Amino acid sequence: xxxxxxxxxxxxxxxxxxxxxxxxxxxxxxxxxxxxxxxxxxxxxxxxxxxxxxxxxxxxxxxxxxxxxxxxxxxxxxxxxxxxxxxxxxxxxxxxxxxxxxxxxxxxxxxxxxxxxxxxxxxxxxxxxxxxxxxxxxxxxxxxxxxxxxxxxxxxxxxxxxxxxxxxxxxxxxxxxxxxxxxxxxxxxxxxxxxxxxxxxxxxxxxxxxxxxxxxxxxxxxxxxxxxxxxxxxxxxxxxxxxxxxxxxxxxxxxxxxxxxxxxxxxxxxxxxxxxxxxxxxxxxxxxxxxxxxxxxxxxxxxxxxxxxxxxxxxxxxxxxxxxxxxxxxxxxxxxxxxxxxxxxxxxxxxxxxxxxxxxxxxxxxxxxxxxxxxxxxxxxxxxxxxxxxxxxxxxxxxxxxxxxxxxxxxxxxxxxxxxxxxxxxxxxxxxxxxxxxxxxxxxxxxxxxxxxxxxxxxxxxxxxxxxxxxxxxxxxxxxxxxxxxxxxxxxxxxxxxxxxxxxxxxxxxxxxxx
Numbered sequence: 001x002x003x004x005x006x007x008x009x010x011x012x013x014x015x016x017x018x019x020x021x022x023x024x025x026x027x028x029x030x031x032x033x034x035x036x037x038x039x040x041x042x043x044x045x046x047x048x049x050x051x052x053x054x055x056x057x058x059x060x061x062x063x064x065x066x067x068x069x070x071x072x073x074x075x076x077x078x079x080x081x082x083x084x085x086x087x088x089x090x091x092x093x094x095x096x097x098x099x100x101x102x103x104x105x106x107x108x109x110x111x112x113x114x115x116x117x118x119x120x121x122x123x124x125x126x127x128x129x130x131x132x133x134x135x136x137x138x139x140x141x142x143x144x145x146x147x148x149x150x151x152x153x154x155x156x157x158x159x160x161x162x163x164x165x166x167x168x169x170x171x172x173x174x175x176x177x178x179x180x181x182x183x184x185x186x187x188x189x190x191x192x193x194x195x196x197x198x199x200x201x202x203x204x205x206x207x208x209x210x211x212x213x214x215x216x217x218x219x220x221x222x223x224x225x226x227x228x229x230x231x232x233x234x235x236x237x238x239x240x241x242x243x244x245x246x247x248x249x250x251x252x253x254x255x256x257x258x259x260x261x262x263x264x265x266x267x268x269x270x271x272x273x274x275x276x277x278x279x280x281x282x283x284x285x286x287x288x289x290x291x292x293x294x295x296x297x298x299x300x301x302x303x304x305x306x307x308x309x310x311x312x313x314x315x316x317x318x319x320x321x322x323x324x325x326x327x328x329x330x331x332x333x334x335x336x337x338x339x340x341x342x343x344x345x346x347x348x349x350x351x352x353x354x355x356x357x358x359x360x361x362x363x364x365x366x367x368x369x370x371x372x373x374x375x376x377x378x379x380x381x382x383x384x385x386x387x388x389x390x391x392x393x394x395x396x397x398x399x400x401x402x403x404x405x406x407x408x409x410x411x412x413x414x415x416x417x418x419x420x421x422x423x424x425x426x427x428x429x430x431x432x433x434x435x436x437x438x439x440x441x442x443x444x445x446x447x448x449x450x451x452x453x454x455x456x457x458x459x460x461x462x463x464x465x466x467x468x469x470x471x472x473x474x475x476x477x478x479x480x481x482x483x484x485x486x487x488x489x490x491x492x493x494x495x496x497x498x499x500x501x502x503x504x505x506x507x508x509x510x511x512x513x514x515x
Contacts, residue, residue, distance in 0.1 A: 004074065005098040007040070008033040008066065010105055011148055016043040020099070024376045028098065031064055034058070037356040039246065040409060053094075056449070066127040075134040077097065077142045098143045098154075099135040103128045107185045117193060124186055132175045139172035146171075146178050153464040158256070176391040184212040186455075205374060211365070222249045237354070242334065243342070244349030250275075251306075251328055251349065258308040258330055261412040264381070265310060268425070270294040277431045281409050283424035285373050288317050293425040298450055306330070381408060384508035389487065390495050395504040399458055399481040403506060406460035407483050409513040417462040418443045418470070420454055420479060427452045436461065436470040454478035464488040464513040468497040475501040485511045 005028040009015055010036075014333060019040055022028040027153055032049045040047045050066055051057045058065035071514050074096035078084045085355065088095065097421055104125035109115055135144035143164065143177065145154055213232035222229035229249045239255065242246065257276040262269060267283040270290040273286040279301035282293030285311050295302065307321060308330040315337030321329065322341055328344070328349040343350055365371040367410075389395065393401065407422035409429075413419060417437040418430040428447030430439030440459070447454050455478035464487045471494050486507030488494060498505040 002029045003027060004094055004096045006096050007033045007100045008036050009100060009102045011102045012039055014148045014151050014162050016040065019045055021155050034062060038501055066131055072134050075131065075142055076138050086457055099131055100145045101128045101132050102146055103182055106182065110189045120189060128315045129179045130180060134177055136172035136175035137170040143168055143172060144171050144175055146175050158435060181212045184210045207375065219249050240352040240354055242350040245347045247349060252344060253490055254306040255351060256281060256308050262308045263312050264408045271308050272305055274301045277414055278409055279429055281426045287311055291317055291320065296450060298428045300448055318342050331424060346404055355398065361444050378411060378512060382508045386509060388507045390503065390507050391498045391503060391504060391505045394505045395481050399504060403459040403481060403483040406458055410462040411459040413462065415462060415513050419460045420457045422457045426453055427457055435466060437473055440470050440473040456480055465494045466490065468493045471497050482510060485509060
């Protein structure tokens with residue numbers, strides 16, 4: 001009995017060579033459709049078109065061609081069932097032993113900026129997933145190939161029954177993973193098209209959340225060496241690694257935090273982060289000047305940290321940074337001189353942010369017991385026109401500028417967050433303490449360690465001061481102005497403490513918790 005192979009693909013790379021091997025080395029008869037059949041014929045291979053095989057023509061512009069009992073019966077018939085085999089004979093259904101299908105390029109189509117809704121719909125494959133699923137369900141008897149990368153492996157296994165049996169199960173799994181991703185891409189596209197009037201009901205957070213990402217990298221380990229980890233998704237589409245060791249789990253988290261932070265700044269800015277928290281940030285007329293101010297905030301924490309800049313990193317700054325042990329440097333570009341200098345540090349990871357630093361707008365997900373939390377990324381700083389001065393003293397222009405700088409930074413510091421600044425320079429950062437007053441004390445201590453004077457500084461708190469003690473600690477340290485959301489039941493006490501000390505204080509009305 002002739003062995004049948006059904007071939008119908010969008011990606012024709014390597015197919016002619018694979019099909020020739022099926023025919024000439026393994027004795028298969030080929031069935032095919034449309035453009036695939038024409039391509040195989042052009043290579044001199046004998047092909048039976050599906051319409052001739054089924055006795056039913058392709059109709060409706062090719063929408064209906066493989067959806068036929070002679071196709072799906074040939075795929076789904078159990079070879080170990082006498083009843084199945086008898087029904088196949090009675091209905092003149094030939095068994096199909098091998099299927100090669102890859103799908104209409106829906107994902108590539110909808111990624112184009114000028115794609116129309118109608119074109120997207122026409123690129124939803126129906127027959128392809130149906131054939132793949134039928135073949136994969138019956139993988140005990142049918143070899144199913146959805147990825148051209150598997151052609152060589154399949155050919156090597158066709159003459160080895162044991163190897164082919166094991167391979168078929170792996171290929172079936174790959175099929176259901178592929179069709180799952182395909183369906184998810186379609187569902188996400190339709191959800192994103194919710195701006196159209198007839199799809200308005202789909203806007204907002206979906207009732208059913210389906211996440212489907214390809215694994216792109218197995219990481220050496222997770223946060224700690226005893227934890228396994230892997231990277232999924234499109235991270236590497238946003239960054240290009242120019243040199244250095246393979247990225248770690250912690251590197252990727254730090255790079256993400258650093259990128260979000262630097263995206264809030266337009267002037268030349270340098271940020272130094274450790275464990276996703278900024279430990280020094282500054283803006284200035286040049287990156288070199290900004291570096292000196294940012295590094296002055298904390299000369300210890302940057303050891304093994306992450307450095308990010310929002311302009312081309314030149315040779316002068318590269319030479320300075322090279323004197324410090326750094327895990328990762330991120331920039332939109334590196335000058336040739338900078339690359340030559342930094343290339344001497346073989347393990348140093350250099351990352352180019354491809355699409356503009358901080359431009360990415362993502363939903364954030366967190367794993368919790370039994371599910372996921374989903375939220376919009378915290379991108380807003382609030383509207384300064386809505387900020388309210390709640391103290392007797394008004395901030396002067398310099399204090400306003402410093403407060404707005406500090407307000408940008410404290411949004412990126414883990415709660416409880418306290419940030420002291422002067423001008424466009426951080427002076428002390430307190431992060432992640434259970435009591436806000438403790439974050440303030442740590443920030444003051446860090447400023448003292450760096451020999452930075454807090455007299456005349458401003459202080460930013462990402463959430464309200466629940467008691468006056470945090471504000472008093474800031475005043476005692478030398479801060480003359482504070483910016484915070486407000487909203488505490490003890491706001492009057494906090495305002496009075498500020499007035500008693502001649503401080504100016506601004507309520508933003510917006511909170512930036514970061515857990």
